Amino acid sequence: MRIPEQIQRLAVITAVIIVGVLVARFLLIPRSLISDELHRASTIQRENARPIKFAGSSACQDCHEDKTSQMRKGYHKNLSCEGCHGPAVRHTEDPMGVKPPAPRDRKFCPLCHGYDASRPTGFPQINPTVHNPIKPCITCHNPHDPVPRQVPQSCSACHAQIQRTTAVSSHALLRCTTCHNVPAQHRKTPRSALPSKPESRAFCGSCHGKESAQKDAPKVDLTNHGSTYLCWQCHYPHLPEGRG
Numbered sequence: 538m539r540i541p542e543q544i545q546r547l548a549v550i551t552a553v554i555i556v557g558v559l560v561a562r563f564l565l566i567p568r569s570l571i572s573d574e575l576h577r578a579s580t581i582q583r584e585n586a587r588p589i590k591f592a593g594s595s596a597c598q599d600c601h602e603d604k605t606s607q608m609r610k611g612y613h614k615n616l617s618c619e620g621c622h623g624p625a626v627r628h629t630e631d632p633m634g635v636k637p638p639a640p641r642d643r644k645f646c647p648l649c650h651g652y653d654a655s656r657p658t659g660f661p662q663i664n665p666t667v668h669n670p671i672k673p674c675i676t677c678h679n680p681h682d683p684v685p686r687q688v689p690q691s692c693s694a695c696h697a698q699i700q701r702t703t704a705v706s707s708h709a710l711l712r713c714t715t716c717h718n719v720p721a722q723h724r725k726t727p728r729s730a731l732p733s734k735p736e737s738r739a740f741c742g743s744c745h746g747k748e749s750a751q752k753d754a755p756k757v758d759l760t761n762h763g764s765t766y767l768c769w770q771c772h773y774p775h776l777p778e779g780r781g
Contacts, residue, residue: 589626591619591625592624592625592626592628594618594619597618597619597625600632604681605618607681607682610682612661613680621640622637640680641673643672646678652698659727663697664697668697688725695727696713702775702776703776706775707778708775716774717732718733735769738763740768741769746759747759
């Protein structure tokens with residue numbers, strides 16, 4: 538049986554392409570462009586040729602034991618000194634002549650602590666516009682042990698975003714402690730002593746149940762409203778008018 542002319546042409550074109558690729562691969566393209574060994578060796582050579590800029594935290598510790606000891610006990614214990622102060626090799630070579638920079642304005646700390654909804658719950662975050670405006674962060678926080686010099690007296694000091702949301706809701710006049718039991722230790726080490734959260738439908742029902750004596754609160758029949766869902770699975774407590 539004779540092979541159709543179209544198939545013959547396709548086979549010839551395919552063979553030409555394959556031969557072209559093989560020729561280019563092994564004869565025309567320099568080995569330096571395709572060899573993993575040469576790439577790895579040239580990369581190592583290039584990186585080794587670069588001047589060393591970072592001294593490493595152990596070098597900082599040799600002269601600044603008081604600061605590094607303070608950091609090891611605080612929330613910044615996992616940060617490198619040079620993460621805030623920049624490359625320090627030249628400083629180690631000439632300590633008096635070359636001083637590393639020390640961030641002292643409000644632009645640096647918010648790179649990590651400015652409010653970002655994608656950051657983990659519990660990570661310290663602020664809105665730089667309203668959180669002690671104008672003042673440098675180091676006015677209240679020692680960067681080597683970043684806890685407030687004075688214990689916050691109000692929840693809004695750390696939870697400003699929630700406070701601003703609640704302020705425009707029907708829960709604006711409620712104190713945070715109406716719904717949360719807050720241990721005294723929470724003000725000093727927030728993540729080690731967390732406030733409680735209501736864990737039953739009956740809690741919201743004390744104001745919003747149809748039998749409640751709270752006159753101004755919207756009322757629902759808890760026996761059929763929302764089935765068995767917890768109230769905050771549909772209503773965000775800090776802005777209960779919205780739906781979650």
